[in-house]
Amino acid sequence: MPEFLKLTPPDEALRQLLENVSVNLQAEEIETVSALGRVTFSPVIAPYPLPSFPRSTVDGYAVRAADTFGASEAIPAYLALIGEAPMGAATTLSLSKGQCVLIHTGGMLPEGSDAVVMVEYTQAITPDSRKRSATNVLSQEVEIYRPVAPGENTLEVGEDVHAGQEVIAAGARLRPAEIGGLMALGIIRLPVARRPQLGILSSGDEVISPEEDLSPGKVRDANSYSLSALVKEAGGSARLYGIVSDQEQALFAAALQALTECDLLVITAGSSASSRDLTAQVINRLGTPGVLVHGVNVRPGKPTILAVCDGKVVIGLPGNPVSALVIASLFVVPVVEKLLGLRRFHPRPTVVARLGLNLPSQSGRDDWVAVRLVPEAGGFLAEPVFGKSNSIFTLVRADGLVRIPSNATGLSAEEIVEVVLL
Amino acid sequence: MPEFLKLTPPDEALRQLLENVSVNLQAEEIETVSALGRVTFSPVIAPYPLPSFPRSTVDGYAVRAADTFGASEAIPAYLALIGEAPMGAATTLSLSKGQCVLIHTGGMLPEGSDAVVMVEYTQAITPDSRKRSATNVLSQEVEIYRPVAPGENTLEVGEDVHAGQEVIAAGARLRPAEIGGLMALGIIRLPVARRPQLGILSSGDEVISPEEDLSPGKVRDANSYSLSALVKEAGGSARLYGIVSDQEQALFAAALQALTECDLLVITAGSSASSRDLTAQVINRLGTPGVLVHGVNVRPGKPTILAVCDGKVVIGLPGNPVSALVIASLFVVPVVEKLLGLRRFHPRPTVVARLGLNLPSQSGRDDWVAVRLVPEAGGFLAEPVFGKSNSIFTLVRADGLVRIPSNATGLSAEEIVEVVLL
Numbered sequence: 001m002p003e004f005l006k007l008t009p010p011d012e013a014l015r016q017l018l019e020n021v022s023v024n025l026q027a028e029e030i031e032t033v034s035a036l037g038r039v040t041f042s043p044v045i046a047p048y049p050l051p052s053f054p055r056s057t058v059d060g061y062a063v064r065a066a067d068t069f070g071a072s073e074a075i076p077a078y079l080a081l082i083g084e085a086p087m088g089a090a091t092t093l094s095l096s097k098g099q100c101v102l103i104h105t106g107g108m109l110p111e112g113s114d115a116v117v118m119v120e121y122t123q124a125i126t127p128d129s130r131k132r133s134a135t136n137v138l139s140q141e142v143e144i145y146r147p148v149a150p151g152e153n154t155l156e157v158g159e160d161v162h163a164g165q166e167v168i169a170a171g172a173r174l175r176p177a178e179i180g181g182l183m184a185l186g187i188i189r190l191p192v193a194r195r196p197q198l199g200i201l202s203s204g205d206e207v208i209s210p211e212e213d214l215s216p217g218k219v220r221d222a223n224s225y226s227l228s229a230l231v232k233e234a235g236g237s238a239r240l241y242g243i244v245s246d247q248e249q250a251l252f253a254a255a256l257q258a259l260t261e262c263d264l265l266v267i268t269a270g271s272s273a274s275s276r277d278l279t280a281q282v283i284n285r286l287g288t289p290g291v292l293v294h295g296v297n298v299r300p301g302k303p304t305i306l307a308v309c310d311g312k313v314v315i316g317l318p319g320n321p322v323s324a325l326v327i328a329s330l331f332v333v334p335v336v337e338k339l340l341g342l343r344r345f346h347p348r349p350t351v352v353a354r355l356g357l358n359l360p361s362q363s364g365r366d367d368w369v370a371v372r373l374v375p376e377a378g379g380f381l382a383e384p385v386f387g388k389s390n391s392i393f394t395l396v397r398a399d400g401l402v403r404i405p406s407n408a409t410g411l412s413a414e415e416i417v418e419v420v421l422l
Numbered sequence: 423m424p425e426f427l428k429l430t431p432p433d434e435a436l437r438q439l440l441e442n443v444s445v446n447l448q449a450e451e452i453e454t455v456s457a458l459g460r461v462t463f464s465p466v467i468a469p470y471p472l473p474s475f476p477r478s479t480v481d482g483y484a485v486r487a488a489d490t491f492g493a494s495e496a497i498p499a500y501l502a503l504i505g506e507a508p509m510g511a512a513t514t515l516s517l518s519k520g521q522c523v524l525i526h527t528g529g530m531l532p533e534g535s536d537a538v539v540m541v542e543y544t545q546a547i548t549p550d551s552r553k554r555s556a557t558n559v560l561s562q563e564v565e566i567y568r569p570v571a572p573g574e575n576t577l578e579v580g581e582d583v584h585a586g587q588e589v590i591a592a593g594a595r596l597r598p599a600e601i602g603g604l605m606a607l608g609i610i611r612l613p614v615a616r617r618p619q620l621g622i623l624s625s626g627d628e629v630i631s632p633e634e635d636l637s638p639g640k641v642r643d644a645n646s647y648s649l650s651a652l653v654k655e656a657g658g659s660a661r662l663y664g665i666v667s668d669q670e671q672a673l674f675a676a677a678l679q680a681l682t683e684c685d686l687l688v689i690t691a692g693s694s695a696s697s698r699d700l701t702a703q704v705i706n707r708l709g710t711p712g713v714l715v716h717g718v719n720v721r722p723g724k725p726t727i728l729a730v731c732d733g734k735v736v737i738g739l740p741g742n743p744v745s746a747l748v749i750a751s752l753f754v755v756p757v758v759e760k761l762l763g764l765r766r767f768h769p770r771p772t773v774v775a776r777l778g779l780n781l782p783s784q785s786g787r788d789d790w791v792a793v794r795l796v797p798e799a800g801g802f803l804a805e806p807v808f809g810k811s812n813s814i815f816t817l818v819r820a821d822g823l824v825r826i827p828s829n830a831t832g833l834s835a836e837e838i839v840e841v842v843l844l
Contacts, residue, residue, distance in 0.1 A: 226602025349771025
């Protein structure tokens with residue numbers, strides 16, 4: 001007879017798993033240009049302030065703000081133009097009362113100036129003829145039509161980032177913005193968390209490697225490869241330990257070796273109940289406390305095994321490729337993220353959509369339903385993907401998954417749902 | 423005086439850009455295990471059906487459905503057990519009327535059977551004593567308590583995928599599910615679209631390489647690296663052509679070389695208006711039709727230049743690192759996706775959140791506001807990230823961007839918004 005599983009709610013199951021895992025963070029130093037997607041090992045501290053010199057944020061004239069107070073179109077302030085601030089170099093110019101300097105966005109403010117008047121609110125004039133000419137440096141005087149406050153249109157030294165400031169926390173995933181920020185600070189190498197290595201072992205007498213010739217009754221291993229890809233996306237790496245037949249001693253020996261060499265282990269069972277039971281027996285021999293959860297209240301993926309063996313996570317995944325991928329998203333990815341030291345919560349990317357059909361579900365169980373997104377005016381329509389649930393091509397045809405929570409008996413057509421992207 | 427830009431709405435600007443670009447798809451054959459994130463060059467056709475043999479989807483007994491009709495708990499059907507179907511091999515057993523075979527999930531149906539009764543609805547018995555024993559193959563008879571229809575709890579050959587079926591379209595991005603699906607079909611190599619190469623050229627007399635020592639008035643180049651990372655995420659590759667001073671001939675020569683060697687070119691201008699104007703002049707010399715759009719009605723990023731020169735896209739990005747990254751997401755990424763031949767629409771990952779503050783905006787312009795997501799009961803709170811808009815660390819502190827559409831004068835606190843993840 002099949003085992004009767006005591007089902008644990010998925011949130012509770014994940015909590016138990018994360019509570020029991022030991023995290024042993026290790027750093028490796030890499031080049032910033034190769035660090036996209038990696039996770040900071042330690043906080044990144046700004047070695048110097050940004051900006052590192054007082055800058056103009058507009059094109060215009062650097063002034064002493066007090067010289068512009070009261071200026072208007074009717075009664076402009078007149079300032080003597082003493083030169084132009086060069087881009088990319090310090091200026092030797094220094095402002096006295098009643099003077100101004102032509103400056104460009106990003107240019108360094110000259111000594112004595114404390115604000116910049118935008119060029120739109122000025123007119124350069126030649127003092128002899130009072131003939132107006134646009135931003136002509138040869139002109140000797142500038143009319144100012146609007147007052148500026150001290151600090152207006154400028155950035156002070158350290159206004160973005162001050163020296164010694166933590167600019168990126170430890171445990172942060174590096175996105176394009178962080179890569180740019182590191183380079184802006186001249187940080188061209190940095191320590192990141194070593195990628196956690198996932199060992200993957202397939203069991204099941206019917207499973208063969210994709211390279212092998214197919215014979216009657218055999219199926220090619222899809223799970224090892226979809227899981228490797230998923231773990232790679234999450235920031236880990238995967239090592240394949242091949243396919244082991246459903247014999248306890250062989251499976252135990254392979255599992256022990258894989259667990260010794262890796263940071264966590266996944267065993268994808270064959271599809272029969274006996275193959276799954278064997279997996280649980282083997283896992284319990286790998287270390288303590290062993291199996292924490294055997295059976296999760298989620299569909300697909302009910303017969304999942306979650307274990308911690310001497311501090312390392314071991315997960316027994318159902319052989320069904322859809323269940324294996326859904327369950328790995330729910331349990332393997334969060335463990336990899338914990339092992340990476342990822343500290344910021346990590347919202348799963350979703351898309352909001354209008355549900356196309358009623359989706360009935362059994363209360364008390366989380367259901368994940370594969371849907372395809374169809375663009376429509378103002379958003380997306382989410383259409384459930386039909387097909388036997390144990391075909392990987394059900395997921396290939398889908399854009400994402402919709403969760404029917406355990407406290408609901410289904411979702412209604414026209415409801416607005418969040419689709420977790422695959 | 424600064425140029426007065428004729429601003430184009432962002433949707434219209436993107437349409438013009440995509441309409442004018444020439445796409446010249448090229449394939450490269452790679453291993454499926456390395457194909458995560460790549461885009462299929464041609465449709466993937468199933469070389470054989472899945473499943474490739476008739477399979478059981480449950481643990482139980484393979485039967486002739488007709489033999490179970492009318493069976494109930496009160497009046498079970500009795501079937502003679504003639505053996506067990508092995509996992510991973512064809513069985514030599516063949517069913518006649520009144521017979522059954524023990525079978526496991528994924529096992530191959532024996533000749534003559536057309537359905538499987540789940541083990542839960544059966545009882546194996548020993549005919550002499552009628553003593554009940556669980557799934558004991560030595561028993562000679564099985565009581566069946568429920569009828570099954572022909573095809574029930576089985577998968578026919580080709581029920582998931584038939585031979586010759588297109589299982590993955592051309593122009594599809596390969597996710598973990600596709601990697602698994604390809605391996606399930608034994609497809610261990612496949613042609614994918616070559617990565618479009620983006621050339622990146624920085625201009626601006628104030629810009630230096632991150633490796634160089636900082637001197638007064640200089641800023642380190644952040645944009646080349648944040649853009650490289652963004653393009654890598656989108657499936658392209660980037661090649662850096664260094665920093666060129668704001669001199670027309672030098673910039674033109676560097677841009678022409680980069681455009682010749684790459685599939686598209688981005689020039690990040692210095693931050694001054696004169697540097698941006700120079701970029702537009704240079705782009706117009708690179709080919710026809712040249713600049714299509716100079717000025718986009720979006721903030722940040724208004725002074726963006728969009729051009730197509732002899733079929734290749736050239737984009738002049740503002741020097742401000744926030745504008746550069748936002749505008750690259752809006753324009754460079756869609757071009758890279760078009761050059762990849764990506765056919766399926768590609769929903770941008772978002773998270774739904776409650777807006778924490780009023781966000782005023784100017785009507786007639788798309789505003790993108792950086793927000794940080796704070797988990798709260800039932801979802802996320804989106805808090806605008808304050809700080810000068812031209813600091814890359816504004817984006818480092820943010821989780822995503824909220825769009826205030828051009829037909830709105832702002833968004834109200836408590837509104838539910840979609841946050842596009844950075």
